Amino acid sequence: MLIPTYYDAPGHLEGSVPMRGDDPRHDGMFSYITPEARVRPDHPLRPIRQMTDAALARLSPRFDRLYSTTGRPSISPEKLLRALLLQMLYSIRSERLLMEELDYNILYRWFVGLSLDDAVWDATTFTKNRDRLLDGDIADAFFAEVLAAIKADGLLSDEHFTVDGTLLEAWASHKSFKRKSGPERPPDDPTNPSVNFHGETRRNDTHQSTSDPDARLFKKAVGREAKLGYLAHLLTENRHGLIVDTAVTAASGTAERDAAIIMLGELPLTTRRVTVGADKLFDVRDWIAAVRTMQVTPHVAQNSGRPGGSAIDGRTVRHTGYAISQRKRKLVEQAFGWIKTVALLRKLRHRGGRLVDWIFTFAAAAYNLVRWRTLTARPA
Secondary structure, X not given: OOOOOOOOOOXXXXXXXXXXXXXXXXXXXXXXXXXXXXXXXOOOHHHHHHHHHHHHHHOHHHHHHHOOOOOOOOOOHHHHHHHHHHHHHOOOOOHHHHHHHHHHOHHHHHHHOOOOOOOOOOHHHHHHHHHHHHHOOHHHHHHHHHHHHHHHOOOOOOOEEEEEEEEEEOOOOHHHEEEOOOOOOOOOOOOOOOOOOOXXXXXXXXXXXXXXXXXXXXXXXXXXXXXXXXXXXXXXXXXXXXXXXXXXEEOOOOHHHHHHHHHHHOOOOOOOOEEEEEOHHHOOHHHHHHHHHOOEEEEEOOOOOOOOOOOOOHHHHOOHHHHHHHHHOXXXXXXXXXHHHOOOOOEOOOOOHHHHHHHHXXXXXXXXXXXXXXXXXXXX
């Protein structure tokens, strides 16, 4: 007698269902789920969208003055600014790629304000409409509205600040840095000419970039290579490291100190004593004297190795506030790091000082929105 095994698997289906799932193609014409329903309630973009919409609503009268009352409707400025903000938040390297991802990404469509059926704009049309906002100084206005809302939440310090600068590399190569006058040799290759500038003295007063004439050849520190670029400046408050003011200038040895004087002069008047922290580059007697004339106490890192010694003496260093300012000074580096890595401004994708200043100011507003969302988030 043949005894069957304990488990005898059938050799055929016998009505069983295979575990492998199907791979059908659903080409349905209609969708009954909105982008709003697709985005989860606790998504990090939701509070940023609310903060952005509130700032844009206050800018609506300013938008009206930029557009004619007749003619074909253009891209909504609110949608355009949300798209630019999205580009920085998600490190999208170009506006052409932004339009491509906006076409198929539901999250991006929701943030910008497009439905699933809305057509996405052409990249050149998007850029042309962005230039209209450049003429209206909308980046400065948007930055000011975001900062005012943050101040209304009580998150800003009006007494203690930090100032610093960084180099933004221009969208121009060393090959484009040529003499302003004089005969030029014909290139050996029109598309990619060979250029040998070794042994040649190249200065900003005799040479200029043909790709970006506003860019300057500059060396940020001793021993570093010289690059074509701009100097970007930030004034941050010391409580949470939020950006209070921005500036972009031509690169020079005194540009950081000059920009700091201008930004400190634009601070609101107060009866309290204001302090400003800075690195050793600002330890210059003329700058220290100018800041003290403005009723601002300089908490600058001492540069004892400079001729004549440091301009900061023991009367300033002995106070506890000086040590706190030096410790809080690193917060400005976090802002620069976010702008240069996440917002992709380490290597600029725009040319011209005015446009670079616009983009940098808008990136600073984006950083403040991210910090604001983090500071107001409720712990789980």
